[in-house]
Amino acid sequence: MVKAKESIAVIGAGSWGTALAMVLADNQHEVRLWGHNPKQIEEINQHHTNEKYLPGIELPKGIKGYSSIKEALFGIEMIILAVPTKAYREVLGQIEAAHDKPLTVVHVSKGIEPDSLLRISEMIEEVSSPDWLKDIVVLSGPSHAEEVSLRHPTTVAVSSKNMKAAEKAQDLFINNNFRVYTNPDLIGVEIGGALKNIIALASGITDGLGYGDNAKAALMTRGLAEISRLGVAMGANPLTFSGLAGIGDLIVTCTSVHSRNWRAGNMLGKGKKLDEVLESMGMVVEGVRTTKAAYQLARKYEVNMPITEALYHVLFNGKEVKSAVDLLMNRSKTNEMEELYNILDNRQ
Numbered sequence: 181m182v183k184a185k186e187s188i189a190v191i192g193a194g195s196w197g198t199a200l201a202m203v204l205a206d207n208q209h210e211v212r213l214w215g216h217n218p219k220q221i222e223e224i225n226q227h228h229t230n231e232k233y234l235p236g237i238e239l240p241k242g243i244k245g246y247s248s249i250k251e252a253l254f255g256i257e258m259i260i261l262a263v264p265t266k267a268y269r270e271v272l273g274q275i276e277a278a279h280d281k282p283l284t285v286v287h288v289s290k291g292i293e294p295d296s297l298l299r300i301s302e303m304i305e306e307v308s309s310p311d312w313l314k315d316i317v318v319l320s321g322p323s324h325a326e327e328v329s330l331r332h333p334t335t336v337a338v339s340s341k342n343m344k345a346a347e348k349a350q351d352l353f354i355n356n357n358f359r360v361y362t363n364p365d366l367i368g369v370e371i372g373g374a375l376k377n378i379i380a381l382a383s384g385i386t387d388g389l390g391y392g393d394n395a396k397a398a399l400m401t402r403g404l405a406e407i408s409r410l411g412v413a414m415g416a417n418p419l420t421f422s423g424l425a426g427i428g429d430l431i432v433t434c435t436s437v438h439s440r441n442w443r444a445g446n447m448l449g450k451g452k453k454l455d456e457v458l459e460s461m462g463m464v465v466e467g468v469r470t471t472k473a474a475y476q477l478a479r480k481y482e483v484n485m486p487i488t489e490a491l492y493h494v495l496f497n498g499k500e501v502k503s504a505v506d507l508l509m510n511r512s513k514t515n516e517m518e519e520l521y522n523i524l525d526n527r528q
């Protein structure tokens with residue numbers, strides 16, 4: 181596949197920003213990786229490594245680190261936004277002040293903002309002036325940075341209100357190891373990627389409690405049911421949840437030791453306190469804030485989300501993990517498919 185060489189700025193030099201910079205550099209694009217830690221940028225430029233976030237990985241020489249966002253954005257028309265959700269407003273403010281040309285933003289983060297209850301693309305739209313923001317694309321799917329950086333086969337989906345912009349992102353990233361699909365359901369792709377982290381935390385907890393595969397399969401299946409219920413109430417296409425940004429990402433995050441959400445949950449299940457767990461991680465655990473946001477969204481849309489609710493009480497109200505599981509198992513009996521039938525009836 182012959183591709184046009186582009187100049188692209190990756191904003192955020194953590195694990196995911198760095199792994200995606202590698203994919204773009206492998207595709208021969210000029211890649212500027214911006215991070216706010218000058219020492220880390222020096223390491224990227226001098227040693228071609230990012231040891232804190234991708235230990236043992238040699239970065240392609242085509243990646244150049246930048247600690248000045250103004251320099252990183254000079255002449256640039258496409259950025260990849262790869263910072264934690266909670267940093268978006270601050271970083272978008274810096275981009276607005278430093279941009280050179282109108283930008284297409286490909287966001288690759290997985291979260292929902294608590295209280296405002298905005299999806300990431302909505303937050304970008306709210307914060308950014310149309311003077312500099314051209315299009316917003318989301319890239320999401322089952323993709324641990326550690327495996328992408330080893331060039332192991334990975335599949336993701338891209339979506340946007342403007343599918344031409346999504347197709348452009350597909351062309352920039354796709355290669356023999358990194359297969360990119362388009363999906364026109366922006367809401368579903370963002371909701372699936374964000375909410376699977378809640379179920380990954382819960383799966384880590386049941387693993388930490390010593391429960392087995394039955395418990396995890398139950399969480400994943402019933403978790404997907406409640407993610408779909410909320411997503412559909414918010415306007416998503418139910419089919420998206422059986423795709424890469426839905427079940428795909430749920431599987432990879434609930435079953436992999438690479439997942440920071442699973443690992444954090446595992447420590448909670450073993451009896452550690454949330455504060456000490458988050459301190460020991462050294463990387464973002466998006467599922468914690470997303471649990472709060474999803475709990476609030478469930479109330480707003482009057483959708484039943486028992487796993488999210490149980491986890492919310494564990495994380496924010498000091499509920500014991502074991503009693504949260506007992507509570508879930510002792511809910512009043514129900515028909516597995518009832519709510520699905522209701523959703524389908526309402527859509528006719």
Ligand SMILES: NC(=O)C1=CN([C@@H]2O[C@H](COP(=O)(O)OP(=O)(O)OC[C@H]3O[C@@H](n4cnc5c(N)ncnc54)[C@H](OP(=O)(O)O)[C@@H]3O)[C@@H](O)[C@H]2O)C=CC1
Nearest residue numbers: 193194195196197216262263264267289290324325463464
């Ligand atoms: N890692 C993965 O496998 C995947 C992650 N994602 C998503 O990508 C997003 C980013 O995650 P990931 O890269 O893993 O997170 P990491 O914790 O690995 O890295 C986060 C990066 O963002 C930087 N950062 C934090 N706050 C700011 C700020 N205010 N201004 C500038 N930079 C900031 C951090 O800098 P510092 O080092 O100074 O803290 C760090 O470089 C998340 O939403 C995550 O869910 C999606 C798919 C896969």
Ligand SMILES: O=C(CO)COP(=O)(O)O
Nearest residue numbers: 321322323324439440441
């Ligand atoms: O989103 C991811 C894989 O698709 C990464 O998950 P964690 O943030 O839990 O590591």
